[in-house]
Amino acid sequence: MDSRPIGVFDSGLGGLTAVRELTALLPGEDIIYFGDTGRVPYGGRSRETIIQYARQDVAFLRSFDLKAIVIACGTVSSTAMEVLERENPIPIIGVVEPSAQAAAQASRNGVIGLIGTQATIRTGAYLRRILALRPDARLIDVPCPLLVPLVENGRFRPGDIVVETVVGEYLSPIKAAGADTLVLGCTHYPLLQEVISREMGPGVTLINSGAQGAQAVLRRLTALDALNEPIRRGICRYFVSDSIGSFVSLASIFLGHDVTGEVAQVDITRY
Amino acid sequence: MDSRPIGVFDSGLGGLTAVRELTALLPGEDIIYFGDTGRVPYGGRSRETIIQYARQDVAFLRSFDLKAIVIACGTVSSTAMEVLERENPIPIIGVVEPSAQAAAQASRNGVIGLIGTQATIRTGAYLRRILALRPDARLIDVPCPLLVPLVENGRFRPGDIVVETVVGEYLSPIKAAGADTLVLGCTHYPLLQEVISREMGPGVTLINSGAQGAQAVLRRLTALDALNEPIRRGICRYFVSDSIGSFVSLASIFLGHDVTGEVAQVDITRY
Numbered sequence: 001m002d003s004r005p006i007g008v009f010d011s012g013l014g015g016l017t018a019v020r021e022l023t024a025l026l027p028g029e030d031i032i033y034f035g036d037t038g039r040v041p042y043g044g045r046s047r048e049t050i051i052q053y054a055r056q057d058v059a060f061l062r063s064f065d066l067k068a069i070v071i072a073c074g075t076v077s078s079t080a081m082e083v084l085e086r087e088n089p090i091p092i093i094g095v096v097e098p099s100a101q102a103a104a105q106a107s108r109n110g111v112i113g114l115i116g117t118q119a120t121i122r123t124g125a126y127l128r129r130i131l132a133l134r135p136d137a138r139l140i141d142v143p144c145p146l147l148v149p150l151v152e153n154g155r156f157r158p159g160d161i162v163v164e165t166v167v168g169e170y171l172s173p174i175k176a177a178g179a180d181t182l183v184l185g186c187t188h189y190p191l192l193q194e195v196i197s198r199e200m201g202p203g204v205t206l207i208n209s210g211a212q213g214a215q216a217v218l219r220r221l222t223a224l225d226a227l228n229e230p231i232r233r234g235i236c237r238y239f240v241s242d243s244i245g246s247f248v249s250l251a252s253i254f255l256g257h258d259v260t261g262e263v264a265q266v267d268i269t270r271y
Numbered sequence: 272m273d274s275r276p277i278g279v280f281d282s283g284l285g286g287l288t289a290v291r292e293l294t295a296l297l298p299g300e301d302i303i304y305f306g307d308t309g310r311v312p313y314g315g316r317s318r319e320t321i322i323q324y325a326r327q328d329v330a331f332l333r334s335f336d337l338k339a340i341v342i343a344c345g346t347v348s349s350t351a352m353e354v355l356e357r358e359n360p361i362p363i364i365g366v367v368e369p370s371a372q373a374a375a376q377a378s379r380n381g382v383i384g385l386i387g388t389q390a391t392i393r394t395g396a397y398l399r400r401i402l403a404l405r406p407d408a409r410l411i412d413v414p415c416p417l418l419v420p421l422v423e424n425g426r427f428r429p430g431d432i433v434v435e436t437v438v439g440e441y442l443s444p445i446k447a448a449g450a451d452t453l454v455l456g457c458t459h460y461p462l463l464q465e466v467i468s469r470e471m472g473p474g475v476t477l478i479n480s481g482a483q484g485a486q487a488v489l490r491r492l493t494a495l496d497a498l499n500e501p502i503r504r505g506i507c508r509y510f511v512s513d514s515i516g517s518f519v520s521l522a523s524i525f526l527g528h529d530v531t532g533e534v535a536q537v538d539i540t541r542y
Contacts (some may be wrong), residue, residue: 038320039310044423046514049309149420154317162436243317269540 002226002250002253005030005237006217007061007069011053012040012249013152014188015072016254018095018210019236025214026221028230031237032064034267038241041148042075043117043186051121054080058088059271060239067226068093070217074186075117078125091220096210098216100129101185103135106205107181113174114141116185117148126185140177144170152250156191163195171199177238183207191253236261241268273497275410276301276508277488278332278340282324283311284423285459286343287479287525289366290507293341294487297492299501302508303335307539309512312419313346314388314457321390325351329359338497339364341488341517345389345457345480349396361493366480368475369487370454371400375408378452385412387456388419397456411498413446415441417496419459423521427462434466440468454478462524507532512539 008019012035019033034057037041041048054076061069063192066089071077072085077094085092103112114126121143130137146166151158153230154162174182182200184190187210221227240247244263251259279290283306290304305328307313313321325347332340339362342348342355348365353478356363374383385397392414401408417437421427426434445453452469455461458481468477499505511518516536522530 038316044517045309046516049513061503145424146420146426148418153416155417162433165433245317246315 001229002067004067004230006066007032007034007064007066008072009034009036009057009069010073010187011036011042011075013037013250013254014148014186014209015191016251017187018070018213020160020254020256021211021214021235022217023060023144025218025235026227027233028228029234030228031234032061032066032239033236034061034266035241035247036241037151037240037247038268039118042073043119044145044185045119047079050075050079051083054084055087058084060266060268062088062090066090068217068221070213071096072097072187072213074125075119078120078123086090091224093213093216093220095213096125096129097188098212099185099207099209100126101133102207102212103181103183104130104133106207107137109178109180110131110134110178111177112136112137113171113179113182114139114185115144115147115170115182115189116141118143119270120185126183138177140174140179142170142173147192148186150193151188154253156195158194158198163192166200167192167195167199170195179204181205181207183209185209203233238263239266239268242263273338274499275336275338276303278303278305278335278337278528279343280305280307280328280332280340281344281458282307282313282346284308284521284525285419285457286481287522288461289341289343289412289484291525291527292482292485293488294505294507297498298491298504299499300334300505301499302505303337303538303539305332305508305510306518307512308518309539312388313344314390314419315416316390318350318390321346321350322354325355326358326481327539329355331539333361334358337361337493339488340484341484342366343458343481343484346390349387349391349394351451354451362495363489364484364487364491366458366484367396369399369483370456370478370480372404373478373483374452374454375401375404377478378408380449380451381405381408382408382448382450383408384442384448384453385410385456385458386415386418386441386453389414389416394453397454409448411445411450413441413444414480419457422459423522424460427466427476429469429531434463435470438463438466438470446471450475452476452478454480456480509534510537512537
């Protein structure tokens with residue numbers, strides 16, 4: 001038993017879809033969330049900049065006494081996982097490994113699609129993990145730089161010609177290759193699940209990387225005997241690097257409910 | 272005569288459209304450009320964060336011996352112009368004042384449209400300047416958060432249903448109000464000029480804020496007797512806060528020609 005909170009971070013708000021899964025799966029756990037809203041998005045930045053930002057995000061979270069840290073961001077998980085694990089003596093759970101495992105298991109024909117940010121696709125992290133688990137697999141990966149801005153501007157619903165056109169273009173090579181499994185390699189994308197699912201058609205399994213990350217946290221904390229006793233509902237505290245004004249309204253879209261816990265601003269460049 | 276360079280900065284690459292106008296108008300001037308590519312975009316961030324970033328941008332530029340600084344960014348010009356002028360004993364030229372002047376002069380019916388980032392519209396800076404110059408004017412201002420990501424992903428050409436739909440939605444209340452003049456209040460938007468012009472129809476004057484900023488530089492330096500002698504073609508040096516790799520390819524879209532000068536990376540958080 002370990003009653004310390006779990007730290008969760010993302011470049012911005014997308015990681016809240018992972019928090020949503022985490023609180024559904026582990027309702028007794030306290031969570032400290034950091035969203036780097038002053039420097040979002042990470043997905044178009046260089047490897048060096050992403051690593052620098054991720055180090056500061058983890059340093060801030062470690063100013064709390066945590067039992068584990070979740071990288072609720074496809075870009076950081078793909079780019080900085082090894083660096084962060086090497087530098088921090090605390091369990092760190094990313095979204096790449098559990099999503100790759102789920103995709104390798106789910107696919108029948110071995111043709112797997114992956115959508116993510118430019119940085120995520122550039123690293124080849126998903127490709128390496130999927131091929132290690134399933135050498136016969138064929139991965140079709142497509143960088144989707146417009147999906148994060150579209151989602152953050154509320155354009156994720158079916159019937160919107162803008163989002164349907166953009167999603168259709170991005171998914172076209174994945175559909176053409178006959179993929180039966182598609183990894184949503186960015187924690188913003190679960191909001192697009194309905195549009196993506198309609199575009200891919202029935203029979204294609206969508207892998208939600210935030211949900212897979214939450215499952216991995218459950219497995220890891222169970223193995224470490226570090227789950228909290230579910231006596232009371234866990235508390236969630238939120239920290240952001242830009243002002244908190246716009247956070248609260250946008251956050252509810254990703255969380256699926258209103259923000260109830262404390263929200264505070266932090267100067268992330270000090271970490 | 273003053274042979275020192277002109278400093279120009281923007282949150283990212285949009286300011287290069289102003290550099291393009293500046294080098295056409297003042298080919299003998301040397302330019303030091305800073306683009307905050309490690310923290311772009313500014314347009315959705317809070318006033319406090321934009322001011323903090325803008326202060327660092329100016330502090331970096333002032334590590335050179337400059338004769339003037341151009342804020343080639345609608346968001347920073349609207350949000351931080353007064354703060355930056357107060358804190359820095361060097362001529363600072365923004366895009367709001369010259370664009371507001373041009374719009375107030377160009378409009379026949381006094382109905383003026385303005386498109387810009389969320390931060391630009393929130394400040395009301397354009398509204399105040401236009402009403403000061405022309406109290407009978409009516410301003411219809413629309414925040415356009417998706418235009419910067421669309422342009423930066425190369426979606427600015429006529430015939431693209433995505434950009435045409437988004438632009439059509441944003442411009443709809445401006446068209447409905449019968450505006451005869453439209454301020455492109457962000458230095459990314461000149462790339463959308465053709466799409467916007469077709470949507471607005473003939474007879475509507477588009478005000479390019481980067482070009483107006485360049486005209487203001489000419490007027491200011493002439494008044495100060497601080498133009499360079501046009502003996503040789505000016506040199507442009509570029510500094511960015513993210514890695515230089517992606518800069519060079521994207522920059523040519525905004526400049527209208529290849530980047531020929533020096534490009535270097537700078538750690539902007541040190542300033």
